[in-house]
Amino acid sequence: MQFCDDCGSMMRTAGDEMACTSCGYTEPKDEQLAERFVSTAEQTTDDVIESTEDANFEGKPTADDVTCEACGHGEAWYTIKQTGSADEPPTRFFKCTECGNRWREYN
Numbered sequence: 034m035q036f037c038d039d040c041g042s043m044m045r046t047a048g049d050e051m052a053c054t055s056c057g058y059t060e061p062k063d064e065q066l067a068e069r070f071v072s073t074a075e076q077t078t079d080d081v082i083e084s085t086e087d088a089n090f091e092g093k094p095t096a097d098d099v100t101c102e103a104c105g106h107g108e109a110w111y112t113i114k115q116t117g118s119a120d121e122p123p124t125r126f127f128k129c130t131e132c133g134n135r136w137r138e139y140n
């Protein structure tokens with residue numbers, strides 16, 4: 034028998050997790066599963082902007098037709114890179130001139 038860390042109600046098995054019957058709080062069934070969950074999360078590489086790691090945006094042209102998702106600023110430095118094959122449109126990489134947030138845009 035396991036009890037919710039959050040509200041103290043009874044937990045029940047729900048797939049790979051234990052779920053609270055009262056507040057909906059969930060946690061991994063045991064430590065082995067917890068470790069696997071963590072390592073899976075660490076391997077998530079979605080949205081990693083690999084090719085801009087060393088990019089120096091300062092001094093690059095700025096675009097004012099953009100909006101920074103992080104701070105709402107309307108100006109960002111940008112560089113254009115051919116990331117796919119030659120017949121695909123190039124990708125624009127942005128760096129917010131206000132907060133430094135980076136993102137990319139597919140045309």
Ligand SMILES: [Zn+2]
Pocket residue numbers: 037038039040041042053054055056057058
């Ligand atoms: Zn609960």
Ligand SMILES: [Zn+2]
Pocket residue numbers: 101102103104105106129130131132133134
């Ligand atoms: Zn910003």
